[in-house]
Amino acid sequence: MTETTVILVLVVITALGFDFTNGFHDTANAMATSIATGALRPKVAVALSGILNLVGAFLSVEVALTVSNAVVRIQNSDGTPKESLTSDGGSALLLIVLAGLVGSIVWNLFTWLLGLPSSSSHALFGGLIGATIAGLGWAGVNWNGDGSKLDGVVGKVILPALLSPVIAGVVAAVGTWLIYRLTVGVAKRFTDNGFRWGQIGSASLVSLAHGTNDAQKTMGVITLALIAAGDWTDTKSIPFWVKASCALAIAAGTYLGGWRIIRTLGKGLVEIAPPQGMAAESSSAAVILASSHLGFALSTTHVATGSILGSGVGKPGAQVRWRVAGRMVAAWLITLPSAAVVGALMWFIGDSIGGLAGALVVFLILVAAAGYMYWHSRKTPVDHNNVNDEWDETAERREPAGTAV
């Protein structure tokens, strides 16, 4: 086995690791409300969501090879890697991808530890941007696109992130308000049962859409690495094992369930009743599908959070914990730069050691960081047994405070 092959294997493992964190980070987007209202038992909810993510991932036949083009310039427009990065057998490009992936995983795990629903796609883009800046300089980043369409970091990441939670929030608030108005005078027992069904249906749609959108990104990254290392040449299709392993990784991650994040979204932000849950998930599903129809890139996480917040605003007399919302927004704002900093740092470490040893050190740093954060999470475990416990603001604030990487 050549050095490049070993680095390639590390990249593939890391990419699947990212896909896995992508799954458990985003279980909450679809299932937090159904779990909080008791429409589905926690284990049933994550199993349903996992299966739908698996199905969704296999449905994505279109090749997402150019996924990184929106933010960095490491690929040509047909998806092949830039020649300047593959002249040494591909390891220049592989190191950028590896460092970027490590940045995104570390940030995903850290926000999970804090129970904050940050965007996995922002983490991925952030990590890649950081590693690219470190490796190629500022010019390696596609900041603003070329003005012919919505593109670049500003157009594909920042503007959608600002707009999508607001849109989802407005839709969910209007939906919640309408639902409560239309069912005035109907017994609560009666409405709750009906809306639980509606909630399960709309949450399933969100899960399916998530599988098709998000697993594709990892498939694109792995295929890019394979092409760079010379193990694949077709830019129109991806190897079946890549598709199958990505689908399994995101489904397994979803099934594991990021219980900390589910708890924050389902119990922390708003006390959700079934009618609100249905309004929130319908809003998420409609906004996600409409924007992917219109080519408007957005993060499932931002949409889901905006929707849940909106369902709290739209219900007369509901309590919205703005302090929790504020912490989430803060996490969103720093996700991209933080993942970028870690990604850049990893590139510098990998590059200064150089070659296979550099890549190995970066990989071991990831393993150590992940292990540390997992160990830390065991001190205050959140799982399917206590995910729905009463939200106590003072206790919840004490628990994550003081945790640092």
Add this chain to the structure above:
Amino acid sequence: MSNLGFALEGAWKVLLAGLILGAGLPAVFALGIRSMAFGAGGDAEVDHAAPHPVGRVVAYALFVLVVLVALMGIIFIVASGFGKTLSFEHIYPTIVDN
């Protein structure tokens, strides 16, 4: 046009589609539930009115409508995975190449 222009253009379309499908459809579902309660009568409603069988018929019609639109959503997800999309050119949705 700048990125901001493109984003705002996309945003209001998403908002419009979101309001119709994401808020309108749950409202139709809510009407269905109200209608169901009207049909069931008794303690399904706070005023304990007598049952009205027509309420159930209307309720099922509304639920079928909601399910049909949700199915359209699933077809859209599947179609976009195969590089196709839904066209509303002929009012009723048809699957076309993306």
